[in-house]
Amino acid sequence: MSKQGSPHPMMDVPDAIRMVLEVTAKTLIEKDIPPHEHEAVDTVSSNSPVSDLLDRILADDVLMSEPGYPPYRASIMDGYAIQSQQLNNNNNNNEWTHQVLGRVHAGPAAIKTTETETAEGLPSAVYVTTGARIPDTYDCVVPIEEIEESPDKLQIRITTEKASIEAGKWIRDVGCDIPAGSVVLPRAACIHPVSLGLLLQSGQASFKFVQPLRVGVLSTGNELLVSSETWANGNSGELIQTGQIPDVNKPILLSLLESFSKNCKPIDLGMERDDDMESMTSTIRNALETCDIIVTTGGISMGETDIVEDVLVKRLGGTLHFGRLNMKPGKPTTFVTIPTSGNNKRTCLVFALPGNPVSATVCAQLVVRPAVNMLLQYRSEGVPSSVEQMTQNTFVPPEIVATLTYNLKLDTERPEYHRVVLNSSTTLESHGKGLQVTAASTGVQRSSRLMSLRDAQGLLCLPQGTKEKPEAHAGEQYPVLLLDDRHQPIRLRDSLHLARKAPKKTRVAITQVSQDPTKYALRSENEITEQVQRALSGSKSGTVEVVSCQRFSILPNDLDVVIKGGHDVDIWVVACSGSFTYSLDISTGLRKRVGKIADAVALQVRRGASAQDGTAALFEPVVGYLQSENASQGGCILVALPTLGLEAGLGNVRGLLKHALNVARGKPHNHHH
Numbered sequence: 001m002s003k004q005g006s007p008h009p010m011m012d013v014p015d016a017i018r019m020v021l022e023v024t025a026k027t028l029i030e031k032d033i034p035p036h037e038h039e040a041v042d043t044v045s046s047n048s049p050v051s052d053l054l055d056r057i058l059a060d061d062v063l064m065s066e067p068g069y070p071p072y073r074a075s076i077m078d079g080y081a082i083q084s085q086q087l088n089n090n091n092n093n094n095e096w097t098h099q100v101l102g103r104v105h106a107g108p109a110a111i112k113t114t115e116t117e118t119a120e121g122l123p124s125a126v127y128v129t130t131g132a133r134i135p136d137t138y139d140c141v142v143p144i145e146e147i148e149e150s151p152d153k154l155q156i157r158i159t160t161e162k163a164s165i166e167a168g169k170w171i172r173d174v175g176c177d178i179p180a181g182s183v184v185l186p187r188a189a190c191i192h193p194v195s196l197g198l199l200l201q202s203g204q205a206s207f208k209f210v211q212p213l214r215v216g217v218l219s220t221g222n223e224l225l226v227s228s229e230t231w232a233n234g235n236s237g238e239l240i241q242t243g244q245i246p247d248v249n250k251p252i253l254l255s256l257l258e259s260f261s262k263n264c265k266p267i268d269l270g271m272e273r274d275d276d277m278e279s280m281t282s283t284i285r286n287a288l289e290t291c292d293i294i295v296t297t298g299g300i301s302m303g304e305t306d307i308v309e310d311v312l313v314k315r316l317g318g319t320l321h322f323g324r325l326n327m328k329p330g331k332p333t334t335f336v337t338i339p340t341s342g343n344n345k346r347t348c349l350v351f352a353l354p355g356n357p358v359s360a361t362v363c364a365q366l367v368v369r370p371a372v373n374m375l376l377q378y379r380s381e382g383v384p385s386s387v388e389q390m391t392q393n394t395f396v397p398p399e400i401v402a403t404l405t406y407n408l409k410l411d412t413e414r415p416e417y418h419r420v421v422l423n424s425s426t427t428l429e430s431h432g433k434g435l436q437v438t439a440a441s442t443g444v445q446r447s448s449r450l451m452s453l454r455d456a457q458g459l460l461c462l463p464q465g466t467k468e469k470p471e472a473h474a475g476e477q478y479p480v481l482l483l484d485d486r487h488q489p490i491r492l493r494d495s496l497h498l499a500r501k502a503p504k505k506t507r508v509a510i511t512q513v514s515q516d517p518t519k520y521a522l523r524s525e526n527e528i529t530e531q532v533q534r535a536l537s538g539s540k541s542g543t544v545e546v547v548s549c550q551r552f553s554i555l556p557n558d559l560d561v562v563i564k565g566g567h568d569v570d571i572w573v574v575a576c577s578g579s580f581t582y583s584l585d586i587s588t589g590l591r592k593r594v595g596k597i598a599d600a601v602a603l604q605v606r607r608g609a610s611a612q613d614g615t616a617a618l619f620e621p622v623v624g625y626l627q628s629e630n631a632s633q634g635g636c637i638l639v640a641l642p643t644l645g646l647e648a649g650l651g652n653v654r655g656l657l658k659h660a661l662n663v664a665r666g667k668p669h670n671h672h673h
Contacts, residue, residue, distance in 0.1 A: 008323030014498045024371050025390040027347040028383045041208045053191050055262030056209040062185040065203035068175020075128040076170045081138035084167045086123040096155035098125035106131035141170035212265035213375055215257050216291040219250045219271045220299040249297040249360045263376050274305040281315045288340050288348050298355030301332045308352045312336045328416040329359040329447035356447035370396050395489040399497055401655035402439035402480045408472045410465025419456035458482045499662045507569040510549040515578030517553050525549045535650035556585035563593055574640040580618050587620040590640050594624030596664050601656050608652025609645025616645030625664035637661045
């Protein structure tokens with residue numbers, strides 16, 4: 001078999017992730033009924049180990065059994081149970097008020113009766129500890145602090161005149177915490193530590209959980225050893241001559257999938273040679289009957305022995321959605337869907353990943369994980385009818401914006417997902433700009449070099465290099481997709497990485513307005529340009545381009561002179577100098593002229609500016625969307641802030657402004673930021 005070159009166009013990663021989720025959503029919607037109604041469920045006993053319950057997804061509501069919780073009347077305090085209607089008011093004469101008939105401790109022990117021949121005619125009482133069952137004849141508990149006991153503890157006197165003696169006092173009634181028949185935990189709830197306690201309190205003997213997502217992993221390649229023991233037993237010298245290496249992809253992916261969720265069950269599909277199409281076809285065909293997702297590694301490039309695509313499409317009738325990604329590493333990544341023919345007709349998602357371990361691991365995080373998240377999220381909930389709604393609400397890897405610590409050469413062929421380690425610090429230089437996160441490369445980024453992933457905490461999203469910009473410079477900021485599971489994932493609609501298009505320079509206009517230039521000095525064009533560039537890109541030679549810099553000495557009523565015509569830019573910075581009243585009038589005037597006000601962002605501007613110069617706190621910053629008079633030009637984000645504190649104010653929101661622009665211009669977000 002010979003291959004001249006891939007017939008598939010390269011797809012940008014954000015577009016590929018969206019396509020994966022849209023296709024996955026359609027497979028769920030096409031089932032016509034909510035998946036939980038016909039997905040297999042596992043019934044787990046309440047006596048099962050905690051490890052069998054934690055993180056599982058409930059397939060049905062858990063209801064509180066009779067008689068509710070607590071199942072008996074229980075004391076809230078250590079004290080004495082009495083009958084509120086049989087109170088002897090002899091405490092003023094320092095006489096005993098109650099005869100003690102017994103003592104009740106929490107637990108299964110019966111009441112310990114007390115024999116006594118004294119104080120006939122006194123109302124009875126029983127000593128109770130916290131949590132103890134209250135005998136039926138008593139309806140009130142008096143705390144021990146309000147009681148005086150006789151030396152033999154056979155009589156008591158209520159010593160506090162203000163003691164509250166009323167029915168039900170200091171008693172938890174039956175079912176007061178959880179009434180019988182109420183929903184303790186709803187269907188689709190994910191079991192966390194508190195849920196475990198509620199499950200046990202419910203009194204149910206067993207619980208139904210959604211069957212875990214079944215994800216099969218298959219390694220392909222003649223060079224792979226069937227067992228890593230062969231390599232580890234000192235035979236590596238012999239194996240070098242035969243060109244064999246241990247299979248690291250499968251153990252990595254099996255472990256990675258398990259880390260995605262307790263509800264993700266990885267299945268080892270073994271290993272297939274890349275010269276036996278019949279065997280590979282048979283293995284994958286069998287896996288289609290049991291797996292929701294299949295992940296293969298290797299055999300997907302353009303070599304003579306790369307047969308995986310032919311097996312998936314020609315032999316198994318799969319639909320290929322994309323066959324190459326515009327990324328480094330992971331270019332040959334392929335996504336296919338294959339309908340199954342068994343009793344439970346459905347569609348299996350197949351991800352054919354490259355054979356190099358870094359490529360396979362990175363692509364599993366980028367394109368496989370979101371699909372896993374969507375299937376887990378909606379297989380137990382009712383599936384919405386809108387593909388877009390499901391896509392926008394699916395969880396994707398969390399992300400931050402990080403600053404480079406040194407220059408990195410950009411790949412001139414493809415955008416790169418560069419493995420980095422992160423460091424967070426607040427320094428003197430970053431004062432007023434909040435916590436600064438920096439990113440440093442893990443070294444040589446070859447897709448075969450697994451060491452580049454050893455300490456990696458994130459994937460730095462670098463743009464494709466050009467002649468004009470062959471390097472990413474120290475001080476520039478880029479999105480980082482976090483690999484650490486301890487970080488809370490975000491929904492696709494909130495992802496900066498997935499919202500952005502091909503990287504381009506951010507065009508910025510600067511306008512200074514002043515009440516009186518002789519009293520409030522205006523900055524020189526070079527000075528304020530450098531401040532804005534440093535604040536918004538972290539580097540004077542970064543991706544921010546100041547296209548205009550104007551100065552006006554105007555009254556607030558003349559703002560239309562500044563606003564008229566708008567600007568063909570992305571961000572418009574209005575720096576104001578003047579008295580408190582003047583600045584307030586400018587802010588008020590600008591708020592009336594912009595739409596989609598972002599007060600939360602403006603607050604961050606104010607905090608940053610105030611940290612740099614205390615007087616900046618008197619200014620009311622404005623952040624909003626200014627529509628251009630030329631509809632074809634779209635609009636820009638206008639940021640108005642005091643000249644004093646300008647750099648720190650902008651620096652505190654530089655990551656938010658570009659995101660806000662995407663939102664305002666109609667990217668996949670409908671809410672304000």
